[in-house]
Amino acid sequence: MFVITADQVDSRSGSDLVVGALRDLAETIPAPILAAERTVGDEFQLLLTDHAEALDVILRLTRSDHWSVGCGVGTVHLPLPNTIREASGPAFVAARTAVDRAKKRPTRFALDGGANDVPTRDAEALVDLLLILRSRRSPEGWELDDLLATGMSQADAASALGITPQAVSLRARAAELRADRLARKPLERILQRLDTLESTASGGHP
Structure with missing residues (x-):
């Protein structure tokens, strides 16, 4: 499973962004295993089983400079509680x-x-x-x-933006949109394999 913990950057000098982030995640990830909730201060967590959704959340949150994002992969203690604030297990650690x-x-x-140090480092890299590619967009x-x-x-x-199709092609190339799209499926598969390794290492039990 995937536990994502996000902590707002420099929250003391800015407005609280947690409520808006929770609303956005509720709209884009409508059925997580445990819904995103504020856990403490300007931090929130959510629990996912789907590797594609986990990557999507990571990319959404890191699009701005507002969040430090940690993703833990592993098992959780069962049965699951009603709220993520009561949940625990290796993935949360x-x-x-x-x-x-x-x-x-x-x-x-x-x-x-x-315990899967090398696969984790590879996936993180x-x-x-x-x-880094997206930060330059x-x-x-x-x-x-x-x-x-x-x-x-x-x-x-092009029509919506009021520019020519050629200008759109140039903009897409400069933004590396094709490379972004092509990278996602392999990354999703890598996260899925890491999740499988963690489940195997724990014997398939929480």
Whole structure:
């Protein structure tokens, strides 16, 4: 399973962003195993079993500079409680270790997979590469990315933006949108394998 812990960056000098983040996650990830909740201060957690959803949450939260994001991979204690604040297990310990480390990393992301050190480091390094690529994207590139994410074609996006299809192609290339899309499925599979390794290492039990 995947526990994601997000801690707001420099929360003392800015407004509380947790409520907005929880609302966004409720809209985009409608059925997590345990819904995102504020756990303490300006921090929140959620529990997922789906590797694609885990990567999506990581990418959503790291899009801005507002969050340090830790992802813990492992088992959790069963039966699950009603709220994530009452949940526990190795994945939660891993997520705490990860978010503490994320606060000191340039990408503000860290992954912890328990005993599987090498697969975890490999997965973290590849997520880092994608995050670095995305950090260089211009506001115009993000604007196009958001339109294409709704299912629009590049021609439709060009019309919506009031620019030529050629300009859209140039913007997509500058934003590395194709590389971003192509990287996601392999990263999802890597996270899935890491989750399988953790489950195997624990004997399939919490």
